[in-house]
Amino acid sequence: MSRSGRDPDRRVKTARGRKPSSTRWLERQLNDPYVQKAKADGYRSRAAYKLIELDDRFSLLNGVKRVVDLGIAPGGWAQVVRKKAPRAEVVGIDLLPVEEIEGVTILQTDFMDDAAPKALEEALGGPPDLVLSDMAANTVGHKQTDHLRTMALVEAGAWFACQTLEKGGAFVAKVLAGGTDADLLALLKQHFRTVKHAKPPASRKGSSEWYVVAQGFKGRDED
Template identity: 80%
Template sequence: MTRPGKDTSRRVKTGKGRTASQVRWLERQLNDPYVKQAKADGYRSRAAYKLIELDDKFTLLHGTRRIVDLGIAPGGWAQVVRKRAPKAAIVGIDLLETDPIDGVTILQMDFMDDNAPAVLKTALGGPPDLVLSDMAANTVGHKQTDHLRTMGLVEAAAYFATETLSDKGAFVAKVLAGGTDAELLGYLKRHFKTVKHAKPPASRKGSSEWYVVAQGFKGRE
């Protein structure tokens, strides 16, 4: 994929009830080449390019038959899957409402709900070849708390993956700066042949997000 080119910076005027942080966010959106490219390509979010870039590097989607998309809203990753693996069955889950996507089963419920794993398995109809997680906890402004909350979601996603994946399957999840903590990293290395961290170019330079990519699921012990 060719990376979107840079464009002339645009400024947002203050006023109209906007706070300084809202102005900064609007300016960033207006001047973000990935946002503009997403609109041109018909993707619901710039996050689509993160999966595209991860797939280009790790060949995640080739030959996949069943895929779980954890934290599917607004649907950019599922759109990429539909284009790159059109025959794959896709089931997504999110607490937020997500507009329908042709060929994708979308469940509106909390992944941390005790019933969520069973509902996902039933909807998919078989073991997934790939579990994707772009989930992140709502931030409260306290760095350590935000990190712990997000890593809790990553851990839950990892355990779900190792309980459901087909042999040689893969797991991809968003983590924060510093990568996966030692305990979880060890867990993934016991269950997968390779475990790597990556920061796709579409991730903003100032963002603390990285992705852990675990491939070659060894099967359940």
């Protein structure tokens, strides 16, 4: 037992009907310090700390006025934006329902829908300084297929950023192991002054996720 009187490595009994994978997930959640910290700090998910750590390294939220959050559910990243840039306009989109966040416009629709990009632009009221994407496709259990599906979302997010960003703006997206695909990397390097990969400490060690951080959007007149 720890000095707090709690077992430092809490175990979950396997309930009847519960899959072993579900039990392992519950154990991981109970023993994850970021999950506990998120509850204490009022964030909806541990993912909030990924953006906090990326911002600490890349100063993504300094002076931003308009932010788009692609894949906003459950809302942890938008909460961080609101806390660090309270005057910024924030618009998020997700297929899943998301509880209201003060100062954030939330669109519940598919980002891959043809009408979604225009709806985001109209809701934001001007070009974004920052486009965030924590989108990931629903997994089907086939590693290569899951990777391709998620990278298709990342590429769609990148094209949206290149078509809408304010000059000097930034694009941040979750990618999977192996980093950004060659074609997408070439697209980002064409449109942004710097493109880097990062794995914030809040990303679980066993996770295949990385983040691509593209900063210094050149503007459509320099393509």
